[in-house]
Amino acid sequence: MKPGSLYGALHRLEDEGLIRPLRTERDGALPARTVYEITAEGTRELRALRDEAFTEFELKPDPVDLALAVSADLDREVLRGYVEDRIAVLAARELQFDHQLDRRWPDQSTADDLIVAHAKMRIQTEIAWHKKVLADIDKLEAR
Incomplete structure (x- = not known):
């Protein structure tokens, strides 16, 4: 995944209330880095995706x-x-x-x-x- 795609995905997850910023860290001269945590809603969504993965099967075209x-x-x-x-x-x-x-x-x-x-x-x-x-x-x- 390209960095720009990752940041876009993180912002979408945050906008949807699935994650929230926990803290910002800086290591030396490197850019600041935001650490996220999953929210209660994010945990519910993750569990739903897990259950779907275990119960559904789709053979996608190659x-x-x-x-x-x-x-x-x-x-x-x-x-x-x-x-x-x-x-x-x-x-x-x-x-x-x-x-x-x-x-x-x-x-x-x-x-x-x-x-x-x-x-x-x-x-x-x-x-x-x-x-x-x-x-x-x-x-x-x-x-």
Whole structure:
């Protein structure tokens, strides 16, 4: 998230009464920093979002699926390169999660570990699917 987006989001949350400024801190010559706390209304909203996350499931379209669906005009080697590049990016991201698991912080909880494991498993599934695309790439219809 870009700093400008973050500050805009903080101001919207404050305007909606979900957070409030707690204090302002200054570290040396750095700009002053406002520390916020969640309000009672913010806690209610957070709990509602949590409950919604646990009870609803939506499989959102992946832009890569659309790109693949309209790739008939691409040279197969170009498409193969795109998919191989995506696999490399995904594999690098998976390694970042491995390193995160190696560098536990003192108060890291079981929930934190499970969240990292979830992200890692999602990446592994993406890698497996991209490898399937590579295996089936010559079966795609060309125009």
